[in-house]
Amino acid sequence: MNDVTELLLRHRSVRSFKPDAVSDDMLETIVRCAQMASTSSNVQAYTVIAVTNPETKRALSVVAGNQRHVEQCPVLLVWCADLSRDRLACANEGVTMVSGTMENFIVATVDVALAAQNAAVAAESLGLGIVYIGGLRNDLREVTRLLNVPELVYPIFGMCLGYPEGPSGVRPRLPLRAVLHREAYDAGVYAAAVAEYDKTMREYYLERTKGKRDTTWSKEMADKFGRPARAYVRDYLEEQGFRFD
């Protein structure tokens, strides 16, 4: 173990923040760390929009299903996959970017996620807390309007940033053997590993909520994946110029 692995193993999402501002210096350090994430062929296909304006944060919290922490956090980072600068670079060379491919969509989406996670780790190492906000995808057209997001850019998630208020618990993960397979894929471990994790999570929720939340990981996944979610996203992405020919 070292300081970095200990920090990573202590991660927990923070959903309650002190009102203290995050300094520009800190924000810039965090985004510089994000920029140093590996990036496919150096495309750097992301932009992050730092939102501190209370009205904009309030509007974004409504989009996210009235998540209070989106309004309460001092800074909301909105992470966007962004091929628009790459298109400019192509144009500098007299080349028309072929952007309408699933591959380019994956490149941009992976790039922004890697950068964001570097930012998350940097923020936590500086004593800040974060929580990702996928809830922005409830209405990406509204996010696009509020933040003036251009073509070939799409906001993928927000990230609340600020000083944590009060403690929050570390959420247990699946047993290691469920996700670490050696030499070849091995689904044979799943039944027992998921049963074990269901038990762990049930106990975790019961304890955390003083008996009020009685659920398991399997129940949560059935709830999440048992119905279609945000079916409009494909049309929205096409409107933004991410075509899947």
Ligand SMILES: Cc1cc2nc3c(=O)[nH]c(=O)nc-3n(C[C@H](O)[C@H](O)[C@H](O)COP(=O)(O)O)c2cc1C
């Ligand atoms: C892409 C993404 C979107 C998320 N969206 C939300 C969200 O909208 N609201 C929220 O409270 N947490 C959100 N989370 C946080 C997850 O619920 C959390 O990371 C997960 O349950 C594990 O808990 P932990 O981060 O405390 O370890 C999101 C996480 C990710 C990676």
